[in-house]
Amino acid sequence: MAAIVPDAPLQSRVVDDKSPICIPFILSRLEAYQKTAQAQGGQNKRPFIIGLNGVQGVGKTTLVRALAETLEERQGLATLVVSIDDFYLRHEDQLALAAAHPDNALVQYRGEPGTHDIPLMKTFFSALCSGQPTAVPRYDKAAFSGLGDRLPTSTWTAVNQPDTRPIQVVILEGWCVGFRPLPPAAVETKWKSPYSRTLHKHTLDHLLFINAALAEYAPVTVDLFDAFIHVDAEDTEYVYAWRLQQETQLRAERGTGGAMTDEQVIKFVDAYYPAYELFAEGVRDGILLPGQPRCQLRLVVGRDRSVQVSIVI
Template identity: 60%
Template sequence: MATTAVDIIDDKSPICIPFILSRYHAYLSASASTSTSIPAPAPTSTPNPNNNRPKRPFIIGLNGVQGAGKTTLVRALARQLRETEGLETLVCSIDDFYLRREDQQALAESHPDNLLVQVRGEPGTHDIPLAHTFFTSLCAGLPAQIPQYDKAAYSGLGDRVPSSQWTTINGPDQPPVEVVIFEGWCVGFRSLDEGEVVRKWEDANSRTLRQHPLEHLLFVNEKLRAYDVITDTFDAFIHIDAENTEWVYDWRLEQEAMLRRERGTGMTDEQVVKFVDAYYPAYELFSDMLRNGLMPSNKPGCQLRLIVGKDRRVKQTVII
Protein backbone atom coordinates (compact mmCIF):
# COMPACT_ATOMS: atom_id res chain seq x y z
CA MET A 1 0.00 0.00 0.00
CA ALA A 2 1.64 3.24 -1.11
CA THR A 3 1.77 6.07 1.42
CA THR A 4 2.91 9.67 1.22
CA ALA A 5 3.57 12.21 3.94
CA VAL A 6 1.01 14.99 4.18
CA ASP A 7 1.60 18.29 5.95
CA ILE A 8 -1.11 18.92 8.54
CA ILE A 9 -2.43 22.45 8.09
CA ASP A 10 -3.84 24.16 11.16
CA ASP A 11 -7.30 25.20 10.03
CA LYS A 12 -8.76 24.17 13.41
CA SER A 13 -7.41 26.65 15.96
CA PRO A 14 -9.15 29.64 14.28
CA ILE A 15 -12.40 27.78 14.95
CA CYS A 16 -11.49 26.53 18.41
CA ILE A 17 -10.07 29.71 19.97
CA PRO A 18 -13.31 31.76 19.75
CA PHE A 19 -15.23 28.75 21.09
CA ILE A 20 -12.81 28.32 24.02
CA LEU A 21 -12.81 32.02 24.90
CA SER A 22 -16.58 32.28 24.81
CA ARG A 23 -16.91 29.30 27.15
CA TYR A 24 -14.05 30.55 29.35
CA HIS A 25 -15.63 33.97 29.88
CA ALA A 26 -18.98 32.34 30.61
CA TYR A 27 -17.17 30.15 33.14
CA LEU A 28 -15.60 33.20 34.81
CA SER A 29 -18.97 34.92 35.02
CA ALA A 30 -20.62 31.86 36.54
CA SER A 31 -17.75 31.45 39.02
CA ALA A 32 -17.94 35.10 40.06
CA SER A 33 -21.68 34.89 40.69
CA THR A 34 -21.39 31.80 42.90
CA SER A 35 -18.21 32.56 44.86
CA THR A 36 -17.59 34.85 47.79
CA SER A 37 -16.31 38.19 46.60
CA ILE A 38 -12.63 38.91 47.19
CA PRO A 39 -11.91 42.08 49.19
CA ALA A 40 -10.43 44.89 47.13
CA PRO A 41 -6.70 45.41 47.71
CA ALA A 42 -5.51 48.37 49.74
CA PRO A 43 -4.79 51.47 47.65
CA THR A 44 -1.05 50.97 48.02
CA SER A 45 -1.22 47.38 46.76
CA THR A 46 -0.30 46.40 43.22
CA PRO A 47 -3.47 45.09 41.53
CA ASN A 48 -3.39 41.35 40.95
CA PRO A 49 -5.10 40.38 37.67
CA ASN A 50 -5.74 36.91 39.11
CA ASN A 51 -7.78 38.16 42.07
CA ASN A 52 -11.05 37.85 40.19
CA ARG A 53 -10.25 34.48 38.69
CA PRO A 54 -11.26 31.22 40.36
CA LYS A 55 -8.65 28.92 41.84
CA ARG A 56 -10.10 26.06 39.83
CA PRO A 57 -8.79 26.17 36.25
CA PHE A 58 -11.00 25.99 33.18
CA ILE A 59 -10.64 22.41 31.90
CA ILE A 60 -10.97 21.48 28.24
CA GLY A 61 -11.16 17.86 27.15
CA LEU A 62 -9.86 17.25 23.63
CA ASN A 63 -10.39 14.03 21.71
CA GLY A 64 -8.97 13.39 18.26
CA VAL A 65 -8.66 10.26 16.18
CA GLN A 66 -5.03 9.32 15.66
CA GLY A 67 -3.41 11.17 12.78
CA ALA A 68 -6.15 13.79 12.33
CA GLY A 69 -4.01 16.72 13.51
CA LYS A 70 -4.62 16.66 17.24
CA THR A 71 -1.02 17.40 18.22
CA THR A 72 -0.78 20.31 15.77
CA LEU A 73 -4.02 21.74 17.13
CA VAL A 74 -3.07 21.41 20.80
CA ARG A 75 0.23 23.20 20.25
CA ALA A 76 -1.48 26.04 18.41
CA LEU A 77 -4.17 26.41 21.08
CA ALA A 78 -1.69 26.47 23.95
CA ARG A 79 0.51 29.02 22.20
CA GLN A 80 -2.37 31.39 21.44
CA LEU A 81 -3.91 31.10 24.89
CA ARG A 82 -0.57 31.84 26.54
CA GLU A 83 0.89 34.47 24.22
CA THR A 84 -2.20 36.25 22.87
CA GLU A 85 -4.68 35.86 25.73
CA GLY A 86 -2.19 35.86 28.61
CA LEU A 87 -3.68 32.72 30.16
CA GLU A 88 -1.43 30.31 32.04
CA THR A 89 -2.21 27.16 30.06
CA LEU A 90 -1.29 23.58 30.86
CA VAL A 91 -1.37 20.81 28.27
CA CYS A 92 -1.40 17.26 29.54
CA SER A 93 -2.12 13.94 27.89
CA ILE A 94 -3.97 10.83 28.94
CA ASP A 95 -0.95 8.94 27.57
CA ASP A 96 1.08 10.09 30.58
CA PHE A 97 -1.30 8.22 32.87
CA TYR A 98 -0.60 4.78 31.42
CA LEU A 99 0.11 2.11 34.01
CA ARG A 100 3.66 1.51 35.14
CA ARG A 101 5.32 -1.30 33.21
CA GLU A 102 5.03 -3.75 36.14
CA ASP A 103 1.32 -2.99 36.59
CA GLN A 104 0.65 -3.34 32.86
CA GLN A 105 2.40 -6.72 32.94
CA ALA A 106 0.29 -7.79 35.91
CA LEU A 107 -2.90 -6.75 34.10
CA ALA A 108 -1.89 -8.66 30.98
CA GLU A 109 -0.95 -11.77 32.96
CA SER A 110 -4.23 -11.73 34.89
CA HIS A 111 -6.17 -11.67 31.58
CA PRO A 112 -3.87 -13.64 29.26
CA ASP A 113 -6.54 -14.30 26.61
CA ASN A 114 -7.72 -10.70 26.36
CA LEU A 115 -5.70 -9.15 23.53
CA LEU A 116 -7.10 -5.70 24.34
CA VAL A 117 -5.06 -5.38 27.54
CA GLN A 118 -1.82 -7.14 26.61
CA VAL A 119 -0.21 -3.77 25.82
CA ARG A 120 -0.99 -0.15 26.71
CA GLY A 121 -3.74 1.61 24.81
CA GLU A 122 -7.31 0.61 25.53
CA PRO A 123 -9.32 1.91 28.50
CA GLY A 124 -8.23 -0.15 31.49
CA THR A 125 -4.52 0.38 30.83
CA HIS A 126 -4.41 3.80 32.53
CA ASP A 127 -3.74 4.57 36.20
CA ILE A 128 -7.05 6.20 37.07
CA PRO A 129 -6.32 6.62 40.82
CA LEU A 130 -3.23 8.61 39.82
CA ALA A 131 -5.30 10.70 37.40
CA HIS A 132 -7.95 11.27 40.09
CA THR A 133 -5.31 12.51 42.54
CA PHE A 134 -3.84 14.82 39.91
CA PHE A 135 -7.17 16.33 38.88
CA THR A 136 -8.29 16.73 42.50
CA SER A 137 -5.21 18.84 43.22
CA LEU A 138 -5.61 20.70 39.94
CA CYS A 139 -9.25 21.58 40.63
CA ALA A 140 -8.34 22.84 44.09
CA GLY A 141 -5.60 25.07 42.72
CA LEU A 142 -3.02 23.13 44.72
CA PRO A 143 0.53 22.17 43.71
CA ALA A 144 0.64 19.00 41.63
CA GLN A 145 3.14 16.97 39.65
CA ILE A 146 2.47 16.07 36.03
CA PRO A 147 3.20 12.38 35.39
CA GLN A 148 5.38 11.54 32.42
CA TYR A 149 5.45 8.35 30.37
CA ASP A 150 8.31 7.15 28.20
CA LYS A 151 6.85 5.23 25.26
CA ALA A 152 10.33 4.19 24.09
CA ALA A 153 11.21 2.34 27.31
CA TYR A 154 11.48 -1.46 27.20
CA SER A 155 11.90 -1.48 23.41
CA GLY A 156 8.70 0.45 22.86
CA LEU A 157 6.56 -1.28 25.46
CA GLY A 158 6.84 1.84 27.59
CA ASP A 159 7.08 2.73 31.27
CA ARG A 160 6.40 5.67 33.55
CA VAL A 161 9.22 8.11 34.16
CA PRO A 162 10.36 8.27 37.84
CA SER A 163 8.37 10.87 39.79
CA SER A 164 11.60 12.74 40.60
CA GLN A 165 11.57 13.86 36.94
CA TRP A 166 7.94 15.06 36.86
CA THR A 167 7.16 18.75 36.41
CA THR A 168 5.49 20.63 39.26
CA ILE A 169 2.69 23.13 38.64
CA ASN A 170 0.93 25.60 40.94
CA GLY A 171 4.03 25.83 43.10
CA PRO A 172 4.49 28.79 45.50
CA ASP A 173 6.66 30.69 43.02
CA GLN A 174 4.67 29.73 39.93
CA PRO A 175 1.68 31.45 38.31
CA PRO A 176 -1.51 29.46 38.89
CA VAL A 177 -2.76 27.35 36.03
CA GLU A 178 -5.83 29.02 34.51
CA VAL A 179 -6.62 26.76 31.54
CA VAL A 180 -6.02 23.03 31.14
CA ILE A 181 -6.13 21.16 27.84
CA PHE A 182 -6.39 17.44 28.53
CA GLU A 183 -5.91 15.59 25.26
CA GLY A 184 -5.91 12.02 24.04
CA TRP A 185 -7.36 9.58 21.56
CA CYS A 186 -9.86 8.19 24.09
CA VAL A 187 -10.46 11.32 26.21
CA GLY A 188 -14.18 11.69 26.88
CA PHE A 189 -15.17 8.13 26.09
CA ARG A 190 -17.93 6.92 28.42
CA SER A 191 -19.01 3.33 29.03
CA LEU A 192 -22.12 1.90 27.38
CA ASP A 193 -25.00 -0.20 28.59
CA GLU A 194 -24.15 -3.88 28.16
CA GLY A 195 -26.92 -4.28 25.61
CA GLU A 196 -25.40 -1.56 23.42
CA VAL A 197 -22.01 -3.32 23.50
CA VAL A 198 -23.71 -6.54 22.44
CA ARG A 199 -25.52 -4.77 19.59
CA LYS A 200 -22.33 -3.24 18.26
CA TRP A 201 -20.47 -6.56 18.59
CA GLU A 202 -23.17 -8.32 16.56
CA ASP A 203 -23.09 -5.70 13.79
CA ALA A 204 -21.84 -7.38 10.61
CA ASN A 205 -20.28 -4.08 9.45
CA SER A 206 -17.89 -3.89 12.40
CA ARG A 207 -14.25 -3.90 11.35
CA THR A 208 -12.55 -5.16 14.54
CA LEU A 209 -15.11 -5.97 17.24
CA ARG A 210 -15.74 -9.53 16.11
CA GLN A 211 -12.01 -10.21 16.39
CA HIS A 212 -12.55 -10.25 20.16
CA PRO A 213 -14.81 -12.30 22.43
CA LEU A 214 -17.72 -10.27 23.74
CA GLU A 215 -16.59 -10.67 27.34
CA HIS A 216 -13.27 -8.99 26.52
CA LEU A 217 -15.07 -5.94 25.12
CA LEU A 218 -17.32 -5.86 28.17
CA PHE A 219 -14.22 -5.91 30.38
CA VAL A 220 -12.87 -2.75 28.68
CA ASN A 221 -16.32 -1.16 28.82
CA GLU A 222 -16.55 -1.78 32.55
CA LYS A 223 -13.06 -0.36 33.16
CA LEU A 224 -14.09 2.80 31.33
CA ARG A 225 -16.66 3.66 34.03
CA ALA A 226 -13.85 4.80 36.31
CA TYR A 227 -12.76 7.40 33.73
CA ASP A 228 -15.85 9.47 34.47
CA VAL A 229 -14.02 10.94 37.46
CA ILE A 230 -11.89 12.84 34.90
CA THR A 231 -14.53 13.43 32.23
CA ASP A 232 -16.90 15.00 34.74
CA THR A 233 -14.38 17.81 35.39
CA PHE A 234 -14.56 19.13 31.81
CA ASP A 235 -15.93 22.64 31.33
CA ALA A 236 -15.69 22.35 27.54
CA PHE A 237 -14.98 19.60 25.06
CA ILE A 238 -13.49 19.54 21.56
CA HIS A 239 -13.88 16.48 19.33
CA ILE A 240 -11.87 16.11 16.12
CA ASP A 241 -13.94 13.55 14.26
CA ALA A 242 -13.48 12.04 10.80
CA GLU A 243 -16.04 11.58 8.08
CA ASN A 244 -14.74 8.01 7.93
CA THR A 245 -13.04 6.67 11.06
CA GLU A 246 -11.18 4.02 9.04
CA TRP A 247 -8.99 6.79 7.63
CA VAL A 248 -7.05 6.44 10.88
CA TYR A 249 -5.30 3.47 9.25
CA ASP A 250 -4.21 5.54 6.24
CA TRP A 251 -3.11 8.47 8.40
CA ARG A 252 -1.06 6.21 10.66
CA LEU A 253 0.52 4.52 7.63
CA GLU A 254 1.50 7.95 6.27
CA GLN A 255 3.09 8.94 9.56
CA GLU A 256 5.10 5.74 9.84
CA ALA A 257 6.28 5.96 6.22
CA MET A 258 7.57 9.46 6.96
CA LEU A 259 9.39 8.18 10.06
CA ARG A 260 11.02 5.41 8.03
CA ARG A 261 12.28 7.95 5.49
CA GLU A 262 13.55 10.35 8.15
CA ARG A 263 15.04 7.86 10.62
CA GLY A 264 15.63 4.77 8.53
CA THR A 265 13.57 2.61 10.86
CA GLY A 266 9.95 2.09 11.82
CA MET A 267 7.02 -0.26 11.68
CA THR A 268 6.12 -2.08 8.50
CA ASP A 269 2.68 -1.51 6.98
CA GLU A 270 1.52 -4.82 8.45
CA GLN A 271 2.74 -3.80 11.91
CA VAL A 272 0.96 -0.45 11.61
CA VAL A 273 -2.35 -2.13 10.79
CA LYS A 274 -1.91 -4.46 13.76
CA PHE A 275 -1.05 -1.46 15.96
CA VAL A 276 -4.18 0.46 14.97
CA ASP A 277 -6.28 -2.69 15.31
CA ALA A 278 -5.45 -2.64 19.03
CA TYR A 279 -7.10 0.79 19.38
CA TYR A 280 -9.88 0.58 16.83
CA PRO A 281 -12.38 -1.43 18.92
CA ALA A 282 -12.74 1.58 21.25
CA TYR A 283 -13.46 3.84 18.30
CA GLU A 284 -16.17 1.45 17.15
CA LEU A 285 -17.70 1.19 20.61
CA PHE A 286 -17.54 4.70 22.02
CA SER A 287 -17.30 7.28 19.21
CA ASP A 288 -21.05 7.49 18.61
CA MET A 289 -21.60 8.74 22.14
CA LEU A 290 -19.16 11.61 21.55
CA ARG A 291 -20.93 12.51 18.33
CA ASN A 292 -24.27 12.65 20.11
CA GLY A 293 -22.90 14.92 22.83
CA LEU A 294 -20.72 14.26 25.85
CA MET A 295 -21.48 17.22 28.11
CA PRO A 296 -24.35 17.15 30.63
CA SER A 297 -27.64 18.90 29.92
CA ASN A 298 -26.75 21.80 32.23
CA LYS A 299 -23.79 22.69 29.97
CA PRO A 300 -25.37 23.31 26.56
CA GLY A 301 -23.11 24.68 23.86
CA CYS A 302 -19.96 23.47 25.62
CA GLN A 303 -18.97 20.84 23.03
CA LEU A 304 -17.40 21.59 19.66
CA ARG A 305 -17.24 18.84 17.05
CA LEU A 306 -14.91 19.33 14.08
CA ILE A 307 -15.59 16.87 11.26
CA VAL A 308 -12.57 16.47 8.98
CA GLY A 309 -12.16 15.00 5.52
CA LYS A 310 -9.47 12.66 4.21
CA ASP A 311 -7.14 15.66 3.84
CA ARG A 312 -7.64 16.40 7.57
CA ARG A 313 -9.24 19.75 6.80
CA VAL A 314 -12.42 20.77 8.60
CA LYS A 315 -15.51 20.08 6.52
CA GLN A 316 -18.18 20.80 9.13
CA THR A 317 -18.44 22.22 12.66
CA VAL A 318 -21.16 21.32 15.16
CA ILE A 319 -21.77 22.94 18.57
CA ILE A 320 -23.63 20.68 20.97
Protein backbone atom coordinates in the same frame (compact mmCIF):
# COMPACT_ATOMS: atom_id res chain seq x y z
CA MET B 1 5.61 32.45 30.53
CA ALA B 2 5.21 29.84 27.81
CA ALA B 3 2.34 27.40 27.95
CA ILE B 4 3.35 24.09 29.47
CA VAL B 5 3.04 21.65 26.58
CA PRO B 6 4.65 18.19 26.39
CA ASP B 7 7.18 17.49 23.67
CA ALA B 8 5.47 16.72 20.37
CA PRO B 9 6.14 13.42 18.58
CA LEU B 10 7.30 13.45 15.00
CA GLN B 11 4.31 13.40 12.67
CA SER B 12 3.29 14.13 9.12
CA ARG B 13 2.84 17.80 8.27
CA VAL B 14 -0.62 18.99 9.17
CA VAL B 15 -2.04 22.36 8.14
CA ASP B 16 -3.83 23.95 11.07
CA ASP B 17 -7.29 24.97 9.90
CA LYS B 18 -8.79 23.91 13.23
CA SER B 19 -7.55 26.44 15.77
CA PRO B 20 -9.24 29.41 13.99
CA ILE B 21 -12.53 27.59 14.66
CA CYS B 22 -11.68 26.30 18.12
CA ILE B 23 -10.24 29.48 19.63
CA PRO B 24 -13.42 31.64 19.39
CA PHE B 25 -15.39 28.71 20.82
CA ILE B 26 -13.02 28.33 23.77
CA LEU B 27 -12.90 32.06 24.47
CA SER B 28 -16.69 32.27 24.55
CA ARG B 29 -16.90 29.39 27.01
CA LEU B 30 -14.05 30.86 29.07
CA GLU B 31 -15.80 34.22 29.27
CA ALA B 32 -18.96 32.55 30.58
CA TYR B 33 -16.89 30.57 33.09
CA GLN B 34 -15.12 33.71 34.34
CA LYS B 35 -18.41 35.60 34.73
CA THR B 36 -19.79 32.78 36.84
CA ALA B 37 -16.64 32.75 38.97
CA GLN B 38 -16.86 36.51 39.51
CA ALA B 39 -20.52 36.24 40.47
CA GLN B 40 -19.49 33.71 43.11
CA GLY B 41 -16.97 36.09 44.63
CA GLY B 42 -13.90 35.27 42.54
CA GLN B 43 -12.43 32.90 45.12
CA ASN B 44 -12.58 29.78 42.94
CA LYS B 45 -9.08 28.36 42.40
CA ARG B 46 -10.32 25.69 40.01
CA PRO B 47 -8.86 26.08 36.50
CA PHE B 48 -10.97 26.15 33.35
CA ILE B 49 -10.71 22.61 31.98
CA ILE B 50 -10.97 21.74 28.29
CA GLY B 51 -11.24 18.17 27.02
CA LEU B 52 -9.97 17.41 23.55
CA ASN B 53 -10.61 14.17 21.70
CA GLY B 54 -9.04 13.53 18.32
CA VAL B 55 -8.58 10.31 16.39
CA GLN B 56 -4.97 9.26 16.00
CA GLY B 57 -3.07 11.08 13.29
CA VAL B 58 -5.65 13.83 12.79
CA GLY B 59 -3.34 16.67 13.83
CA LYS B 60 -4.23 16.82 17.51
CA THR B 61 -0.75 17.86 18.63
CA THR B 62 -0.64 20.78 16.18
CA LEU B 63 -4.04 21.96 17.35
CA VAL B 64 -3.27 21.64 21.07
CA ARG B 65 -0.10 23.68 20.73
CA ALA B 66 -1.92 26.45 18.87
CA LEU B 67 -4.66 26.57 21.50
CA ALA B 68 -2.23 26.60 24.42
CA GLU B 69 -0.06 29.33 22.91
CA THR B 70 -3.10 31.49 22.17
CA LEU B 71 -4.45 31.18 25.69
CA GLU B 72 -1.03 31.92 27.17
CA GLU B 73 0.13 34.73 24.89
CA ARG B 74 -3.11 36.46 23.88
CA GLN B 75 -5.11 35.92 27.04
CA GLY B 76 -2.29 35.87 29.57
CA LEU B 77 -3.56 32.67 31.14
CA ALA B 78 -1.20 30.12 32.69
CA THR B 79 -2.04 27.12 30.54
CA LEU B 80 -1.17 23.46 31.01
CA VAL B 81 -1.53 20.71 28.41
CA VAL B 82 -1.93 17.20 29.79
CA SER B 83 -2.00 14.03 27.69
CA ILE B 84 -3.95 11.03 28.89
CA ASP B 85 -1.06 8.95 27.50
CA ASP B 86 1.10 10.09 30.41
CA PHE B 87 -1.21 8.20 32.77
CA TYR B 88 -0.60 4.75 31.28
CA LEU B 89 0.17 2.08 33.83
CA ARG B 90 3.76 1.54 34.85
CA HIS B 91 5.45 -1.24 32.89
CA GLU B 92 5.25 -3.72 35.75
CA ASP B 93 1.57 -2.98 36.33
CA GLN B 94 0.76 -3.38 32.64
CA LEU B 95 2.53 -6.74 32.65
CA ALA B 96 0.49 -7.78 35.70
CA LEU B 97 -2.75 -6.72 34.01
CA ALA B 98 -1.85 -8.70 30.89
CA ALA B 99 -0.93 -11.76 32.95
CA ALA B 100 -4.22 -11.58 34.87
CA HIS B 101 -6.16 -11.60 31.59
CA PRO B 102 -3.94 -13.64 29.25
CA ASP B 103 -6.70 -14.34 26.72
CA ASN B 104 -7.83 -10.72 26.40
CA ALA B 105 -5.85 -9.18 23.54
CA LEU B 106 -7.29 -5.76 24.36
CA VAL B 107 -5.21 -5.38 27.54
CA GLN B 108 -1.97 -7.12 26.58
CA TYR B 109 -0.43 -3.75 25.74
CA ARG B 110 -1.15 -0.13 26.65
CA GLY B 111 -3.93 1.67 24.82
CA GLU B 112 -7.46 0.56 25.57
CA PRO B 113 -9.49 1.68 28.61
CA GLY B 114 -8.20 -0.27 31.59
CA THR B 115 -4.53 0.38 30.82
CA HIS B 116 -4.37 3.80 32.52
CA ASP B 117 -3.60 4.57 36.17
CA ILE B 118 -6.93 6.07 37.20
CA PRO B 119 -6.04 6.67 40.89
CA LEU B 120 -3.00 8.69 39.74
CA MET B 121 -5.16 10.65 37.31
CA LYS B 122 -7.76 11.42 39.96
CA THR B 123 -5.13 12.48 42.51
CA PHE B 124 -3.45 14.75 39.98
CA PHE B 125 -6.65 16.47 38.87
CA SER B 126 -7.89 16.80 42.44
CA ALA B 127 -4.75 18.79 43.24
CA LEU B 128 -5.14 20.93 40.11
CA CYS B 129 -8.78 21.68 40.86
CA SER B 130 -7.96 22.86 44.37
CA GLY B 131 -4.96 24.92 43.26
CA GLN B 132 -2.52 22.70 45.14
CA PRO B 133 1.08 21.97 44.10
CA THR B 134 1.41 18.85 41.96
CA ALA B 135 3.44 17.46 39.07
CA VAL B 136 2.51 16.22 35.61
CA PRO B 137 3.47 12.57 35.07
CA ARG B 138 5.61 11.66 32.08
CA TYR B 139 5.51 8.42 30.14
CA ASP B 140 8.21 7.07 27.83
CA LYS B 141 6.63 5.04 25.02
CA ALA B 142 10.05 3.90 23.81
CA ALA B 143 11.03 2.19 27.09
CA PHE B 144 11.29 -1.60 27.19
CA SER B 145 11.62 -1.86 23.40
CA GLY B 146 8.44 0.08 22.80
CA LEU B 147 6.31 -1.45 25.53
CA GLY B 148 6.68 1.78 27.48
CA ASP B 149 7.04 2.82 31.11
CA ARG B 150 6.42 5.80 33.36
CA LEU B 151 9.41 8.06 33.87
CA PRO B 152 10.78 8.77 37.36
CA THR B 153 8.97 11.45 39.36
CA SER B 154 12.15 13.56 39.25
CA THR B 155 11.41 14.19 35.54
CA TRP B 156 7.79 15.26 36.04
CA THR B 157 6.79 18.90 35.45
CA ALA B 158 5.95 20.65 38.70
CA VAL B 159 3.01 23.09 38.63
CA ASN B 160 1.21 25.34 41.11
CA GLN B 161 4.47 25.82 42.98
CA PRO B 162 5.03 28.78 45.35
CA ASP B 163 7.30 30.47 42.79
CA THR B 164 5.05 29.91 39.74
CA ARG B 165 1.73 31.29 38.57
CA PRO B 166 -1.20 29.04 39.42
CA ILE B 167 -2.55 27.08 36.48
CA GLN B 168 -5.66 28.79 35.10
CA VAL B 169 -6.47 26.64 32.05
CA VAL B 170 -5.94 22.91 31.53
CA ILE B 171 -6.26 21.07 28.22
CA LEU B 172 -6.61 17.30 28.65
CA GLU B 173 -6.10 15.66 25.29
CA GLY B 174 -6.20 12.09 24.09
CA TRP B 175 -7.76 9.68 21.65
CA CYS B 176 -10.15 8.24 24.27
CA VAL B 177 -10.89 11.42 26.24
CA GLY B 178 -14.66 11.80 26.50
CA PHE B 179 -15.48 8.14 25.94
CA ARG B 180 -18.37 6.96 28.11
CA PRO B 181 -19.21 3.32 28.91
CA LEU B 182 -22.27 1.75 27.30
CA PRO B 183 -25.00 -0.43 28.76
CA PRO B 184 -23.82 -4.05 28.34
CA ALA B 185 -26.71 -4.76 25.95
CA ALA B 186 -25.50 -1.96 23.66
CA VAL B 187 -21.99 -3.46 23.63
CA GLU B 188 -23.48 -6.80 22.62
CA THR B 189 -25.52 -5.20 19.83
CA LYS B 190 -22.43 -3.54 18.37
CA TRP B 191 -20.45 -6.77 18.74
CA LYS B 192 -23.07 -8.66 16.73
CA SER B 193 -23.20 -6.08 13.95
CA PRO B 194 -22.07 -7.44 10.56
CA TYR B 195 -20.58 -4.02 9.78
CA SER B 196 -17.98 -4.04 12.55
CA ARG B 197 -14.34 -3.95 11.45
CA THR B 198 -12.68 -5.28 14.62
CA LEU B 199 -15.23 -6.11 17.32
CA HIS B 200 -15.86 -9.61 15.98
CA LYS B 201 -12.16 -10.42 16.57
CA HIS B 202 -12.80 -10.31 20.32
CA THR B 203 -15.13 -12.16 22.65
CA LEU B 204 -18.03 -10.27 24.16
CA ASP B 205 -16.69 -10.62 27.70
CA HIS B 206 -13.39 -9.03 26.65
CA LEU B 207 -15.22 -6.04 25.19
CA LEU B 208 -17.33 -5.80 28.34
CA PHE B 209 -14.11 -5.73 30.39
CA ILE B 210 -12.87 -2.52 28.75
CA ASN B 211 -16.38 -1.09 28.86
CA ALA B 212 -16.52 -1.66 32.63
CA ALA B 213 -13.02 -0.21 33.06
CA LEU B 214 -14.10 2.95 31.24
CA ALA B 215 -16.65 3.73 33.95
CA GLU B 216 -13.74 4.68 36.24
CA TYR B 217 -12.53 7.33 33.77
CA ALA B 218 -15.65 9.50 33.66
CA PRO B 219 -15.02 11.53 36.88
CA VAL B 220 -11.97 13.02 35.11
CA THR B 221 -12.36 12.50 31.37
CA VAL B 222 -15.96 13.75 31.16
CA ASP B 223 -17.28 15.25 34.39
CA LEU B 224 -14.54 17.87 34.92
CA PHE B 225 -14.86 19.57 31.55
CA ASP B 226 -16.06 23.13 31.10
CA ALA B 227 -15.64 22.81 27.33
CA PHE B 228 -15.00 19.92 24.98
CA ILE B 229 -13.58 19.70 21.47
CA HIS B 230 -14.06 16.59 19.35
CA VAL B 231 -11.99 16.30 16.17
CA ASP B 232 -13.84 13.57 14.30
CA ALA B 233 -13.35 12.03 10.86
CA GLU B 234 -15.83 11.51 8.05
CA ASP B 235 -14.67 7.90 8.16
CA THR B 236 -12.89 6.63 11.28
CA GLU B 237 -10.95 4.16 9.14
CA TYR B 238 -8.91 7.12 7.86
CA VAL B 239 -6.83 6.53 11.00
CA TYR B 240 -5.17 3.58 9.24
CA ALA B 241 -4.04 5.73 6.31
CA TRP B 242 -2.88 8.55 8.58
CA ARG B 243 -0.81 6.20 10.71
CA LEU B 244 0.71 4.62 7.61
CA GLN B 245 1.70 8.11 6.41
CA GLN B 246 3.42 8.84 9.70
CA GLU B 247 5.41 5.60 9.60
CA THR B 248 6.38 6.17 5.96
CA GLN B 249 7.81 9.53 6.98
CA LEU B 250 9.65 7.93 9.89
CA ARG B 251 11.21 5.32 7.59
CA ALA B 252 12.34 8.08 5.23
CA GLU B 253 13.98 10.03 8.05
CA ARG B 254 15.27 7.27 10.32
CA GLY B 255 15.57 4.20 8.13
CA THR B 256 13.66 0.94 8.38
CA GLY B 257 14.79 0.39 11.96
CA GLY B 258 13.00 3.51 13.18
CA ALA B 259 9.45 2.75 12.13
CA MET B 260 6.82 0.04 11.93
CA THR B 261 6.12 -1.92 8.79
CA ASP B 262 2.74 -1.52 7.10
CA GLU B 263 1.61 -4.82 8.62
CA GLN B 264 2.68 -3.69 12.08
CA VAL B 265 0.81 -0.41 11.64
CA ILE B 266 -2.44 -2.22 10.85
CA LYS B 267 -1.98 -4.49 13.85
CA PHE B 268 -1.22 -1.46 16.02
CA VAL B 269 -4.34 0.45 14.98
CA ASP B 270 -6.46 -2.70 15.24
CA ALA B 271 -5.61 -2.76 18.94
CA TYR B 272 -7.23 0.67 19.44
CA TYR B 273 -10.04 0.45 16.91
CA PRO B 274 -12.55 -1.53 19.01
CA ALA B 275 -12.91 1.46 21.35
CA TYR B 276 -13.67 3.73 18.39
CA GLU B 277 -16.35 1.32 17.26
CA LEU B 278 -17.88 1.12 20.72
CA PHE B 279 -17.64 4.66 22.07
CA ALA B 280 -17.14 7.23 19.29
CA GLU B 281 -20.86 7.48 18.57
CA GLY B 282 -21.51 8.57 22.15
CA VAL B 283 -18.96 11.38 21.82
CA ARG B 284 -20.64 12.58 18.62
CA ASP B 285 -23.97 12.74 20.43
CA GLY B 286 -22.52 15.18 22.99
CA ILE B 287 -20.85 14.16 26.23
CA LEU B 288 -21.84 17.30 28.19
CA LEU B 289 -25.55 17.15 27.42
CA PRO B 290 -28.07 17.88 28.79
CA GLY B 291 -26.45 19.79 31.65
CA GLN B 292 -24.01 21.90 29.60
CA PRO B 293 -25.54 22.78 26.23
CA ARG B 294 -23.35 24.46 23.58
CA CYS B 295 -20.18 23.50 25.46
CA GLN B 296 -18.98 20.94 22.89
CA LEU B 297 -17.48 21.71 19.50
CA ARG B 298 -17.35 18.92 16.92
CA LEU B 299 -15.08 19.25 13.90
CA VAL B 300 -15.45 16.69 11.13
CA VAL B 301 -12.41 16.33 8.86
CA GLY B 302 -11.91 14.69 5.50
CA ARG B 303 -9.18 12.31 4.46
CA ASP B 304 -6.80 15.24 3.91
CA ARG B 305 -7.47 16.24 7.56
CA SER B 306 -9.13 19.52 6.55
CA VAL B 307 -12.29 20.60 8.36
CA GLN B 308 -15.45 19.83 6.41
CA VAL B 309 -18.05 20.56 9.09
CA SER B 310 -18.07 22.31 12.49
CA ILE B 311 -20.97 21.94 14.93
CA VAL B 312 -21.57 23.36 18.41
CA ILE B 313 -23.54 20.92 20.54
